[in-house]
Every structure is written in C-alpha cells, then in structure tokens.
Amino acid sequence: MASLKALLAELASYVLVAVLGAVLGGLAASAWQGSRYQAQLAELRAEHAQAIAAAEREARLATERYRESERNAGLARDNILAQARKESDAEKQVVVAELAALRTGAHRLSLPVRASAPGPGAVPTDATAAGGAGAARAELTAEAGAALYAIAADGNAGIRDANTCIALYHAVREQLNAASE
Numbered sequence: 343m344a345s346l347k348a349l350l351a352e353l354a355s356y357v358l359v360a361v362l363g364a365v366l367g368g369l370a371a372s373a374w375q376g377s378r379y380q381a382q383l384a385e386l387r388a389e390h391a392q393a394i395a396a397a398e399r400e401a402r403l404a405t406e407r408y409r410e411s412e413r414n415a416g417l418a419r420d421n422i423l424a425q426a427r428k429e430s431d432a433e434k435q436v437v438v439a440e441l442a443a444l445r446t447g448a449h450r451l452s453l454p455v456r457a458s459a460p461g462p463g464a465v466p467t468d469a470t471a472a473g474g475a476g477a478a479r480a481e482l483t484a485e486a487g488a489a490l491y492a493i494a495a496d497g498n499a500g501i502r503d504a505n506t507c508i509a510l511y512h513a514v515r516e517q518l519n520a521a522s523e
Contacts, residue, residue: 411521
C-alpha cells in the first residue's frame, strides 16, 4: 500500500501541474480571445464612426446644395416676376392710352360688313358686298370699340400671366434638377 500511496502522491503532483496548466492555458486563451474580440470591436466602432461621419458630410452637402438651389430658384422667381410686372405695367399704360383714344374718338374701330340682299337667304353678287376690294365697313361706337379692345387686352394679360406661370415652373424645375445631380 505504501507504494500505492507513493504512486498517488507522485501522480497528484502531476495532476496538479496538469490542472494548473489547463487553468493557466484556459486563462491565456481567454485573454487572447478577449483581446482579439476587443480589437475587432474597436475596428468595427472605428468603421461605424467613419460611416456616420461620411453620412453626416453627405447630408450636410445635400442640404447645402438644396439651400443653394432654393436660393437660386427664389432669385429666378423674383427676376421672372419683376420682368412680368415691368411688361404688365408697360402694357397697362398702352391699354389705358388706347382706351382713352378710343373713348375720345381719336382712334376708331371698324369692321368689314356684307350688305344683305333683299329676301331670305339671298347671297350678294358683287365683290364690294362680299368683302372684296373696297368692302363696306361699319364703324363701332366709341364705347363699343373701347369694350372690344378691353376684352382683347384682358385676354393678353391672361396669356401673359399664364406664360409667367410657365416660366416660373421651368425655372424652379431647372433649379431642383440641378440640386438633385
């Protein structure tokens, strides 16, 4: 039994060394794995921070492009509206002058007319009555001429307003397209 005890005592020291080696090896492996994990985690955090910084830069640049485009669209709008106001004011002066001239009789409006032949459905046979050379004309009264001219002037103003609206649309669209590039 003494030899068994001696053998066990001798094996116990080997087992103790093996267990201690296993524990130390496990701790070393754990420390190595932990440091590797920390290194990977630090690398991922650095990449994430760079990605966030790049996204923030891109967002800031996009915002600056949009604001610049917005400023340019505003300037284009202001220029178009100023030009339209200038043209409208000039046209209003012409209209007022022409209406005054029509109402005072300085200008007169007349329309070509056909003389109607006696009887229902009769057709005139001469060139003068049919509107050819030297056709008959009917002069409008001053108020009727002014009213007719005012209708045409209102139509021109409406067309000018529509063209201004179209020009504004194109200017804004151009600026937004430039901002999105």
